[in-house]
Amino acid sequence: MKKIVIASNNSAKTREIQQVFAEFGVQVVNYRSIMSEKTFPEETTDDQYENALAKARFIKQFLPKEWILADDTGAYFAAFPARFGLTIAREFKSLGLKSIQEEDEYLLGLYASEMDRSAYLEALFVLLTPDDQVKRAIGRGGTKLALAERGQFSVGFDTLFEAENGQTFAEMPIDVRVSYSHRGRAAKKLLAQLKPSELSSLVHK
Secondary structure, three states, X not given: OOOEEEOOOOXXXXXXXXXXXXXXXXXXXXXXXXXXXXXXXXXXXXOHHHHXXXXXXXXXXXXXXXXXXXXXXXXXXXXXXXXXXXXXXHHHHHOOOOOHHHHHHHHHHOOOOOOOOEEEEEEEEEEEOOOOOEEEEEEEEOOEEXXXXXXXXXXXXXXXXXXXXXXXXXXXXXXXXXXOOHHHHHHHHHHHOOOHHHHHXXXXX
8 A cells, every 4th residue: 555755844743644644544654764864944924825835845846756744833912913824833943942832821921811822733735646746725613712721632733723612623633623623624525536546545444
């Protein structure tokens, strides 16, 4: 069976994407399991598609016959319309936040009781096929930021973002979360674009 190779140096992101695609029967591996770690080109601050495409093309040059997947994810908050978005990870790093817990606590600390807590995560997947076609899909998940961390099934932002069902992503097991999360929705849209023969070669039954 064929597999999809993810172009990322982020192990936590890799694990989440692996879990998401596994729900659709598709195996995802990190490129670092095939070759040594590489340094990716600098990302833009405002072009989600170009960020993901650049990462995918960068790894594709080393693995030209593989299916290469990359993503770029942003976090958007009604209370801070000119802040965060695609640069949230870089901002947290610049602030010296060293753990997921510190990031969550910092974000929750920005809110006063009367502030609008509407918020969502947006993931864009780019998939390069072995014959160099480009597939892309966007998924949004979350409706607002919770008052505190909730849930045991996941960590990080999953404990903070509530979905339409009133639960945080972390309160839902992966088989439920995949229908509500930004990456789950993006993955479903992406796989729907593949030809039946392509999809059948990737799906592990």
